[in-house]
Amino acid sequence: MIESVKKACHIISCFSSEEPVLGNTEIAKKLGMNAGTTHHLVTTLCNEGVLIRDHNRRYRLGWKLLEWNNNVMFQQDIYDKAIPLVKELIHRFVGTAHIGMFDKGEVVFVLKVSSQEASPIHTYIGSRKPAYATSTGKVLLSYNSAYLQETISRGLSMQAPNTITDINKLKKDLEMVRKVGYSVSNNENSTGTYGIAAPILSYSGKTIAAVNLVGPVSYMQGSNRSMIIQSVINTAQSISQELGYIEV
Amino acid sequence: MIESVKKACHIISCFSSEEPVLGNTEIAKKLGMNAGTTHHLVTTLCNEGVLIRDHNRRYRLGWKLLEWNNNVMFQQDIYDKAIPLVKELIHRFVGTAHIGMFDKGEVVFVLKVSSQEASPIHTYIGSRKPAYATSTGKVLLSYNSAYLQETISRGLSMQAPNTITDINKLKKDLEMVRKVGYSVSNNENSTGTYGIAAPILSYSGKTIAAVNLVGPVSYMQGSNRSMIIQSVINTAQSISQELGYIEV
DNA sequence: CTTACAATTTCATAATGTGAAATTATCTTA
């Protein structure tokens, strides 16, 4: 555990959409660090292109991160192969599709695509939601008890009217997900939205990600609900096959 | 200059689309570092979520980078304001539009949007090209002599049939760019493509970025060439105005 | 011009990262 590297990471994490520009002392205060130390770290990060220094001697995130990010994308085998398949989904129906992966009790969205007419959804690539409160998350939990354990240990809290906050109820729900092969999130994560998700399997048959389609409750529960479910499952299966998974 | 942070950055930069997965010793060799030291750094980066460790104990880039990246995006004032304007451009014409900014002798593309029917262009968000060989780059060079100096000092080399490799020729070209207010790259950067770029100015009137439209030589030089030029210039001006620049 | 606050630099000291070597794990090949 190398302290200075850890600190450097924390410094980068200080920046957000709310606070895109920070001064040296601001950073130091936020992290409870000495201003001199902070300054050394910040200067190093500037030299590496990770931060950029203003003419006002304030700091912002730099280009290096864009470069790194692209490599995260490429690295995700799943990514390239999934894009066209997910796009098909949003052309067939109106809504927003995500691919989510599990990390530390949460779902991280690694892909987001919306139909032109879709109502806006508050997610973005890289953003996170509690696993137990999302359709993608519940798929991932239902196929991996270690994930479930990790999630439960962090506690369940109300996110929207129907969030499942009872552990036994959650386990029942996940059992059902395993049985039917898809998960549903109805007003569990944000009010008014309804998601349907299905598992993406790696070549080895392990559930490594989930695709979903999210839309307004009324639309998703409407006449083509069963068609949507089938399509989401099909998309997930196609992606799995692209990844080399062979159905038994 | 904090060594361990510098090293950590270099480790992250080791990963690329060609080598998305690396082992500890591979990294160490690539950077000429001790394997033990590398291991400590890599472990720290894993704990921070910047890297992910395989079940084979090999490493890939992690989620943290996605999170950070999103903040780079948000932070770019230019970004939010520019997207709708650039989209207009690619709806009017067929092609790929970029916004590029200068960094260390190169253009970094911070935005890329293509028309549905556009032929693929080998760029992506975060990718780089030599400044002297691209339309966006030449705009940035023509308004900033420090940029030009930096670029020249790194040398000019052939990128495509028409790349300008002579310093004086380049200077002449940049003079013209300043005069007409836009730049043209005709087979200078990749064979068969033609780009037209115009400057984006900040509130203070400084050229901070450039927009371009890229397409096949035949199309771009065709009947609506002058209309394209005018539109690119207009787009650039609209973005500048969005950023608070007031024309004198 | 003065005051106040933030950024930067300095420097002695303590803490921390370093790398050679040992150990353990994994993969290859016979």
Place this chain on the structure above:
DNA sequence: TAAGATAATTTCACATTATGAAATTGTAAG
């Protein structure tokens, strides 16, 4: 399946390096 080869990980003494208090310089506001 065992032996050999290669890679990952751990250990530890030492030297390097980061640390933070304080001094200095820079900047903004009144």
